[in-house]
Amino acid sequence: MPSSVSISLVILVWITTIIIINHVGSANTSTVAKPQSPPLAQEAKALNQTQWWWWRNEENPNHCKWDGIVCNDGGSVIEINLDYTFWYGNPYSRNFIFNFSSFPNLVRFKLAGMGLYGSIPPEIGSVSKLTYLNLSGNSLSGELPLSLTKLTQLEKLDISFNHMSGPIPLQLGNLSSLVELYLGGNHFSGTIPSTLGLLTCLTHLDLHSNQIDGTIPSEIYNLKNLTALHLGTNNLLSPISSKIGKLKNLVSLDLSYNTFTGPLLRNLSCLKNLTHLFLCSNKINSPIPLEIGEMRELRHLDLHDSSLSGSIPSTLGLLTYLTHLDLQLNQINGTIPSTLGLLTCLTYLDLHSNQINGTVPSEIYNLKNLMVLHLGTNSLFGPISSKIGKLKNLVFLDLSNNMFTGPLLYELSRLTRLQYLNLSSNKLSGRISTNLENLVHLSVLDLSLNKLSGPLPTQLTNLHALEQLLLSHNNLTGSIPRVAYPFKLTTIDLSHNLLSGEIPPQLGNLYFLQYLDLSHNNFTGNIPPNLVYRYEMDLSYNSLIGPLPEGCDFAFRPETIMGNKDLCCVQNISGFPYCPGSPHITIGSTTNWIKIIPPIVISFIFLLLGIVLLSRQKIIENTHSECKAKRNGDIFSIWNYDGNIAFEDIITATEDFDIKYCIGTGDFGIARPLNPNSSNLTTLAGTYGYIAPELAYTMVVNEKCDVYSFSVVVLETIMGRHPGELISSLASSSTQHILLKDVLDPRLSPHINQTIAQSVVLVVTLALAGLCSNPKSRPTMKQVSQEFFVQRSQLPKPFAEISMQQLMNQEIYVIEK
Template sequence: MRLLLIALAIILAHAAQDPEVAGSEEVAALLGVKELLVDEFGHTNDWSASDSSPCSWTGIQCDDDGFVSALNLGGKSLNGSLSGLPLARLRHLVNISLEQNNLAGPLPPELSLLPRLRFLNISHNNFGYGFPANLSAIATLEVLDTYNNNFSGPLPPELGALQSIRHLHLGGSYFSGAIPPELGNLTTLRYLALSGNSLTGRIPPELGNLGELEELYLGYYNEFEGGIPREIGKLANLVRIDLGFCGLTGRIPAEIGNLSRLDSIFLQINNLSGPIPAEIGLLSALKSLDLSNNLLSGPIPDELAMLESIALVNLFRNRLSGSIPSFFGDLPNLEVLQLWANNLTGSIPPQLGQASLSLMTVDLSSNSLSGSIPDKICWGGALQVLILYGNQIGGALPESLGQCNTLVRVRLGHNQLTGGLPKNTLGLPNLRMLELLDNRMDGIIADAPVSAVELELLDLSQNRLRGSIPRAIGNLTNLKNLLLGDNRISGRIPASIGMLQQLSVLDASGNAISGEIPRSIGSCVRLSSVDLSRNQLVGAIPGELAQLKALDALNVSRNGLSGEIPRELEEAKALTSADFSYNRLFGPIPSQGQFGFFNESSFAGNLGLCGAPTARNCSVLASPRRKPRSARDRAVFGWLFGSMFLAALLVGCITVVLFPGGGKGSSCGRSRRRPWKLTAFQKLDFSAADILDCLSEDNVIGRGGSGTVYKAMMRSGELVAVKRLASCPVNSGKRSSGSRSSHDDFGFSAEVQTLGKIRHMNIVKLLGFCSNHETNLLVYEYMPNGSLGEVLHGVGTKACPVLDWETRYKVAVQAANGLCYLHHDCSPLIVHRDVKSNNILLDSNLRAHVADFGLAKLFQGSDKSESMSSVAGSYGYIAPEYAYTLKVNEKSDIYSFGVVLLELVTGRRPIEPGYGDEIDIVKWVRKMIQTKDGVLAILDPRMGSTDLLPLHEVMLVLRVALLCSSDQPAERPAMRDVVQMLYDVKPKVVGAKDHSSSRELSGSTRMSSGRLIDV
């Protein structure tokens, strides 16, 4: 009997080795796989039970004996779980590739029963739960890649038993706890990545035992204690080390100089301190060195001169001092040099650019550099980015810059440059940004050549430039921001300006420009801001300005303009700020549209204007065109005018004497005569006097209908934002009973009542306020990246970051959290009433903060509405029922937030001429998604190629946006539900955690990334 059993076992064993018998078993196993993994696109349709062998099926490979050796179903959009799959029956499997699918659930421990498995790739899925420790039993496993999943819990120490492992990537999950020191036993390991988790503890010195290791990635959202272990210096074969953004402290160990094969060191965004080790100069193979965003101090060591292979040097945002060593001009392979935001002094090495013919990026901004710009900085003909702003660099711009055809971005503002623009600067074929504001340039703006068709921002403001605006300005067909303010420019505005179809911001204020405003300006269909104030313009205000459907701000004050204010401007529904003051205008002031919201200061200094908001009655005031003045009348009028001028001059002199540091703007009543009081909502290290000293035109960073915003630096170095409200409060005197009477303190009471009592990480912080009973100043935390609207739409004078999809998603979640707090966690609840992208501010880390509560209302119950005396808010964001019924509740905010979400997805403004009959972005999106191109046609191309975007995420956010912007309030979700729906877009990234691979953030990508605010 025993002999019979042995014989039977031998027969079964041979049967298992028989390809025909094994083939039928493998067919059955694979059909079980097909049944449990949902394939919506039919990739596995050729898997059929009628086949005796699966070797020709999609994704299947067989070995020479006909057994299934590889299961490759990566990128097939499969759904389901591996639990219950009969994979263990495919005992000849060598390769399992399931990357880039939607698989979820736990990783089955049965995988350890595959005795020949060498390659397991399940990256970019949704696998979760703890990691099975018994995978360490697969003695043949060489590659294990689980990047970008949802695994949690500790890393199993048993992984240290993987005898053959060469490549181990466990990044991009939620692993916690310490790195097991047992990983130091993996003597065959060449690649180790644990980045993008939630690991803590110390980096184990046992990792120094990985003698074969070539690449090490431990950064990004891990939070290690202590510093870099000295044992890292034992990794003789290490080629790349990336420990960026993981909380490291202490010094960079000198032992790093032992790693002679290193070509990349990434230690950015930590708290490393002390000097840069001179031993780094021993790394002769080093190509990329990124030590940015740390606390490193001292000089840049001269030993770095030995890095002849170096291509990228990022040392920005540290505390480095001394001069820029001259050897940077001798490095033959240097491509990127970024030393900005340090304490560097001296001059730029004069030979910079001569030795390296590949120099592409130079950013030395925000230091204390002097001297001049090197003449041959573009000697190699590869320079694309030159950023030197915020220094003390003088002299003229090198003429060679006018021949540097590769230039894309030039930022040289806030220096002491002189002279004019080098010849052909405005003809450079690839130039997109030219920023030269706040220098001492006194040359003439040449008329030709002007042909930089890629130029988007031209900022020559705050200089002494002469001459006229080039007649060929219309050739800059892609120009979005034209900033020429505060120069000595004369002549006329050329009619060719009407050819600038992409122009969004036009600022030519504070010059000597004469002639009329050209009617062709009405052809600049995207214009949102026009400032022609403080010039010598004459003639009538062209009615063609009403054709600018996106026009938000118009300032033509302090000119010699005459005639009536065109009634066509009543149709400019997007107009929220207008200033016609101090001209020679006459006739009735338009009363319809947005004109009902402008106060008297917008029309001051025009004695011929009548009607609200002035006190002059149009039926009494004679029009200059109807009744010529007699000689006697003219004499009397001249005497009166002269007396008024002398009186105003006397008041102005007294004001300057009493308040020498109070800025350049006018104030209400006797505001400067009364003592100022600072009311603080937290401990502050500055006084009211410190704030008043900063209220100058040089510090203005924004103007709106409610007031002017200043950037103010306190004596301690702290930056704050100060909003000076545009009007006096109610108690300063009687006011006409106009439409703004309900809030004629310009939001002061609402802002203080709201922000003074609430605290939330996504709501801008009100630090305090200053008042002298007649003028009010609100003091906020400063947001260096401005508003979301500025970033998305390129408004303003500064360069704006390009927001990728991940950042836009985070901004959406953060802003939603702020509004949710107002609606659901405040008692009584708060309705913002002016939710828009310009009222969502971005801090230095691009985190979103809801701001500007000047129109906010407090409600006693969420089920109530309140009737307003007039519509308040911003055109394009106002909910339909609010505009029709004047009734407002929290659903009005939700509609506005839906518009903001549409801006994030499309990159477009709420109102654009291109929407045609659809009028606004909500109706336009609803129409476009029904077309042939569908959603793809509306996506902002700046987010990247649609092939690389997570389109399912974008579509889910778009769905939330359309729900929020429903016409019927009852169909809009509550803000609490909006937040949950946004979190559900990325269920594995609650709190908007970023799982960026350290590989993807390194190398060439990092070399071109630079600084967010300069992208």
């Protein structure tokens, strides 16, 4: 019995072992990665070639798990979906190189907003299963490849906002499955192909912002499923066909910025489902028809600048869903219909620059959702209603260039969300309300060209968001408050009033101030010194006295300070007498800047000519002089400041060099004794500090030698001393610590404005470019002269922080060579 049990156990163990081995073997077989089939390997290779996922490749070699890639059960790519959020912060190749032929199962392909450039490869036609293609928001160029029209299963094609050009292919009509077609924001030209009328499934057709001309083909009106038709910003013309009424499913229609003419709106009134209608900037030349009231679903109606005439139809009040109404820049006349007060959803109402007259109907003040109300440049009159305070959501209010009368109402101070308030060019009277300080978000306040009187309210300085304060051409009296002003102010215009007292120095503390006009008032006292560094300023026709502040010779044009008979000057300014006891020339004044910079271009050329001729003559004479005898044949190798040999030739050292091994005071740097028996000697005794280094061994004067000498003279004039030490340090790293302001002539005023600072930076940059050790890298004299006529941008950093190293590297201004 025990033996039989033992045998049974042996057999059981043997069978179990066999089963386990077989199971493990099969498991190992299933878990070992099979080599990819050739098509799948081809897909992986094509994805790697794009270099779009190079950082993912190291993390996970399985491309099906990469971001934006979807594979089917067989491991083949069926979708690539990437946009700017995927690329943000990741370096990638912007060249659009993609082998579409390696992806036979691709159904969706999206690369939007990547900034990719290049053309659409013709192989795209091989992806026959593609239903979705989105390449919008890139920089792709060239024409649409005809192979694209082979994608008969395509339902959405979006190539908007690229740089595509050429005509729209007729063959796009073959894409019978197409539902959405977006080609806007490109440079397509020619006409709209009539074959697009074959795309009967189309719901969205967007060709806006191209260069398409001609008329809309009648076949387009067969697209009865169309819900959005955007053809704006092209060169389309002629009247629109009445057949447009067949597009009864249209929700959005944009025909703006073309040259359509005729009774456009009457043909559109049967589009009952329309919610957005853009017809601006056309030449309709007709009134707004009463039938517009039948388009009851309209939310957005933009008819501005379309040569509309006649009056505003009262039927507009039937469009109760309307949120945006823009009729500006037309020839509309008559009055504002009170029925507009029924548009309670309205947030934007712009009727400016028309010929509308009468008063503003009180019903307008029922539009409590209104955020923008622009009625400027019409012929409206009467007082501003106190009901305006009901429009508490207003952000923008412009009633300028009308004939409104009466006082500035307290109710305006209730519009606490207001950011822009323009009541200029009316007949408003009375005082400026102190309650305007409640408008804490106000950035622009324009009350100019009215009949306002009284003092400037100190409370206006509490408007901390204010950027523009325009109160000119009124009858304001009193003085300017001597308090802190809103820091963001860029423009202050108080001209043509009756203001008096002294100009407060607090105005000079406004860092962002660019324009200050206090002219035609009765201001007295001195001009605050901290005002003279503003970009543009007018203090003319006041009663200012005393000396003009130092530096004002560039801050003011003579006409901006004339009419102040008791002003005097320390510097010479045309039309102004010298102050008693002042010298006629002040070395430290900014006048010297104006005197120095312009003559550099002219006077240095004449100086240069004399220097070069004298230098060349001296070189020739010294070749046969007694120096050669004194040196007894000693010859030297010249080394540049960076430690490299300057020239292959060997020359005689300057007379002030030490016999053995020293640094001289000339142009060349270090001189080392050489073998006197060397051949091909060129001798030069004596350097003058203005000669180009290569002149020593070529003995040939050319224009690049002229540029070098010119540059030395320029620096000498700007520095007030010879720039020998500066030139010797240019090749060292120490220049990064040398500031331009520390190199300038100390007699010059340190206070210079932006214009002169730009000129100084340009002149020194040109000089340093001309001192380049390689003659080929120096600009020519013609190029130097042309640089003075190039429009320059403002300095990217304060003048006092600019280093000589930055000018050498041309980090501020780039000089053409």
